[in-house]
Amino acid sequence: MDAQPFHVRSIMHRSFGLMLVALSFACVPGAFAANAVRGEEIYNSRCIACHSPDANRVGPKHRGVVGRKAGSLADFNSSKAVRTAGVVWDEETLDQWLADPQGFIPGQRMNFKVTDPTDRADLIAYLKTLQ
Template sequence: MTGALSGMAFVLSSPSALPQASNAEDASGQQAFNNACRTCHIMREGDNRLGPNLHKVIGRKAGSLPEYAFSSAMKEAGFVWDEEKLDRFIANPEEVVPGNNMKPYGGLSSSEDRKKIIAFLAQAR
């Protein structure tokens, strides 16, 4: 009986490893977002700060959030945010949209942190 119980405990504990890993990845992405972005941005829809909210930013036309006063450079950027564009922008905003209002933020060099942030932003789709 003890073997059956320990086997059952193993089976019951194994699936929980996946949600914990996912939670760890979520926490890691949120931490990277908090460290690099949260000074100016938030994920809550309709809650703009110094920067626009980033709720459902992936798939949104750059500079198009109606309740935020974007720079003319961002309004005229002419693209839709996707993961590749976000990666390039987070790395070097001025290179992607010259004349944007992200200063003094100059970019995030860590590709790993950018990947975590983009995964965190993608959760809001």
């Protein structure tokens, strides 16, 4: 086969390099700025069945959740597993919780995973606005 002209190889190399950069960003949680507006949309679509910012429902209310000790709401009956986990909710613990609640706190009740890292980052950005 004929060798490809230099400019074609150059374009292919650059394209491949850009693809690698894009892929590396896609695989790193938080590589892009989290989007609280999108996080609110996700919240209203996937979390709203059980949660609200200001009311305890099937799950606890979320206003003030960032910085709060897990299971510490006086007016919500959290599971013993969550109450005794010794976890304080911050970006890192919320990310681990949303990715795999049962893996993070065995014996919890939520069991709803948010598998996409970008979705989790955006959700956490929204939760941080609920102060």
